[in-house]
Amino acid sequence: MKRSALHKYAIWWPLAAALALAGCSQGAPLQPTSSAAPSGIEKNFSLLTDIPIPPNSTLDVERSLILGDLDRWTGRIILNVGQGAPQTFALYQTEMTNFGWDPIMSVQAEVSVLSFTRGERAATVQIENRTLGGSTVSVTVAPRQSGPVPGAGTSSPTQAPSGR
Numbered sequence: 001m002k003r004s005a006l007h008k009y010a011i012w013w014p015l016a017a018a019l020a021l022a023g024c025s026q027g028a029p030l031q032p033t034s035s036a037a038p039s040g041i042e043k044n045f046s047l048l049t050d051i052p053i054p055p056n057s058t059l060d061v062e063r064s065l066i067l068g069d070l071d072r073w074t075g076r077i078i079l080n081v082g083q084g085a086p087q088t089f090a091l092y093q094t095e096m097t098n099f100g101w102d103p104i105m106s107v108q109a110e111v112s113v114l115s116f117t118r119g120e121r122a123a124t125v126q127i128e129n130r131t132l133g134g135s136t137v138s139v140t141v142a143p144r145q146s147g148p149v150p151g152a153g154t155s156s157p158t159q160a161p162s163g164r
Contacts, residue, residue: 047066047069047070047073048066048069048070048071048073048077049070049071050070050071050073050099050100050101050118051096051099051101051123051139051141052091052092052095052096052098052099053079054079054081054082054083054088054091054137055082055083056081056082056083056134057079057080057081057082057137058079058080059077059078059079060078060079060080060136063076063078064076064077064078073141074121074141074142074143075140075141075142076138076139076140076141077138077139078136078137078138079136079137079138079139080130080134080135080136081134081135081136081137082133082134083134083135084129084133084134084135085112085127085128085129085135086108088127088135088137089106089108089112089114089127092114092125092127092137093106093114096114096116096123096125097116099118100118101116101117101118101123102116102117102118103115103116104116104117104122110128110129111126111127111128112126112127112128113125113126113127114127117144120143120144120146121141121142121143121144122141122142122143122144122145123139123140123141124138124139124140125137125138125139126138126140
C-alpha cells in the first residue's frame, strides 16, 4: 500500500513542479518594433519607439522600470526573448543603429554587453541565455553624463621621487 502511494506522488510531483515553474515565467507579451529599415520586424509596441523589441518577447513587469514614453523614456526593461543569445545579440547590434543609436562598444560572451549613445542619452544592452531556452535582455537607458565624472578627481598624476 505504501508503495502505490509513493508511486502516485512520484507521478504527480514533477507535473506540479513544472506547472509552478511555468507560472513563474509569466510576463506581459510585447509586440516587436522596428526601424525604418526593412527587416521583417513590425513596429507595433507603442510605449517605446526608439529601441528594437525582438519577436516573441515578453516584458518582465516586476523587474522593469520605465519613466516616460516613446523616445523620451529612461529606466530599465527586462525582456524574455524567444530566441537564443547569439541571435538576440546580432539583432541588437544591427537594429540599434537602425533606430539611430551610435555604437560605443560590444562584447559577446556568456553575458554579452552592447553600449550605445543617441543624442543626450546612453543605452546599455545586456543579453544572456535563459536556462530553459531563449534569452533574457536588459536594456537600460539614461541621460548621458555631462562634465567630469564625480569622484574621478582633476588632479594631475604624481611622479615618484627619484632615488638619488
